[in-house]
Amino acid sequence: MTSLLKLFPLLCLILLNGCVxxxxxTTVEHTFKxxxxxxxxxxxxxxxxxxxxxxxxxxxxxxxxxxxxxxxQDGEYEQALQHLLKARTLDPExxxxxxxxxxxxxxxxxxxxxxxxxxxxxxxxxxxxxxxxYLGHIEFRKKNYQxxxxxxxxxxxxxxxxxxxxxxxxLILHKLGRSPEERRAWLAYLSLYPSGAKARRAxxxxxxxxxFTYRNHKIGLRTITTEKIWFEPFVAQLSFSSHxxxxxxxxxxxxxxxxxxxxxxxxxxxxxxxREKAHAIKQYLLEEFPTQDxxxxxxxxxxxxxxxxxxxxxLSIDESVSFFVSEDS
Numbered sequence: 001m002t003s004l005l006k007l008f009p010l011l012c013l014i015l016l017n018g019c020v021x022x023x024x025x026t027t028v029e030h031t032f033k034x035x036x037x038x039x040x041x042x043x044x045x046x047x048x049x050x051x052x053x054x055x056x057x058x059x060x061x062x063x064x065x066x067x068x069x070x071x072x073q074d075g076e077y078e079q080a081l082q083h084l085l086k087a088r089t090l091d092p093e094x095x096x097x098x099x100x101x102x103x104x105x106x107x108x109x110x111x112x113x114x115x116x117x118x119x120x121x122x123x124x125x126x127x128x129x130x131x132x133x134y135l136g137h138i139e140f141r142k143k144n145y146q147x148x149x150x151x152x153x154x155x156x157x158x159x160x161x162x163x164x165x166x167x168x169x170x171l172i173l174h175k176l177g178r179s180p181e182e183r184r185a186w187l188a189y190l191s192l193y194p195s196g197a198k199a200r201r202a203x204x205x206x207x208x209x210x211x212f213t214y215r216n217h218k219i220g221l222r223t224i225t226t227e228k229i230w231f232e233p234f235v236a237q238l239s240f241s242s243h244x245x246x247x248x249x250x251x252x253x254x255x256x257x258x259x260x261x262x263x264x265x266x267x268x269x270x271x272x273x274x275r276e277k278a279h280a281i282k283q284y285l286l287e288e289f290p291t292q293d294x295x296x297x298x299x300x301x302x303x304x305x306x307x308x309x310x311x312x313x314x315l316s317i318d319e320s321v322s323f324f325v326s327e328d329s
Contacts, residue, residue: 034066043073054083061090065097068104077107095125102134111138129158133165145172163193167202174205183209190214190225199225204310217323219252220259229281229321236276238284246281249323250289259325261285263299266306268318274301281321298326 037046047070053063065087071080081104088097102117115138121131136151149172152165159165170185186206193199194214203214203225216223226245231238238246253261263281267274278299286294306320 031062034062034069037066038069043070046070047074059090061087061094061097064090065094065100069100072100072104072107077104080104081108093124095121095128095131098124099128099131099134102131106134114138127158129155129162132158133162136165136168140168140172145176148172149176161192163189163198166192167198170202170205179209183211187211187213194225194227207315208310208313210315212317212320215320215322217249218325219249219261219323220256220325222252224248224252231277231280234273236273236280238280243284246284247288250285250292253325254289254292256325259327261297262324262326263297264306264322264324265299265301266317266320266322267301267303268305269303271301271303274303277301277321 033049034046037043037049046066050063050067050070053060054067057063064083068080068083068087071077071083081101084097084101084104088094088101091097098117098121102114102121105111105114105117115135118131118135118138121128122135125131132151132155136148136155139145139148139151149169152162152169152172155162155165156169166185166189170182170189173179173182173185183206186202186209189202190199190206190213199214200216200223203216206212206214213228214225215228216225226248227242229238229245230242249261263278265274265278265281267277278301282294282297282299285297286292305316305318306322307314307316309315
């Protein structure tokens, strides 16, 4: 009996370690599985799987957290919030749980508790990137531009390629009238994210500042953003840096069944160079898209600046290339 009593602490330790190993294994399994379903956008499978996990382990913070994430994805915000709040109650020092509770509060239009959740997450982890960005969004909506700008700037120190922080930083600088910084901010955004609706808007803001590094072109029903078409100095030789932009133009136009691609070149006080540049662009497109009919690409040139209006502001560019699709004649 005495020997059994001596062995009792060791047996307890072995049993306890077994429970710890089991808990760690469950945690790793939940994390791996949850992240897999989310990153691969297998939301329905993830929801079904974690519904079972929550039923079997109702006191698991991870199971409640992932189930809440999948419910959010399905738009079931009230139910998602219940599980996310339970996860953060079970593990209040987890910044991710605080953040996603904030997202759920936001979906439920409770902006006060949404903001509180982001601040709680940052109190736990001062470098929690998502909370920093979303708190910046809240300050932006409240027109606290300096506070929002500080949050976005700090977020960009952590992740310099954060698309929303880059875009909103530029937009705040626009609202504050800080044009030199705004110009650089739009260029930073467009250098990383040169396509989509935000890129088109960013290009408009940039053009209004008399910077035409990027331009929008209406190709049929689509409006696409490209970098300016560059040439070598004083000649009509296309710069290699413009090949990607021209390839995008050619690819988008190739999807159209009708209409004629029009290329217009403006070169102030130099008609000969304008004409040569127009021919050089057409020749490049025909070489890169050999199935394209030469008659389906029209060219024009002018020895004057291009003039146009954006948001009521009249703009002028001394040398420019524009593209659009006209109806077949």
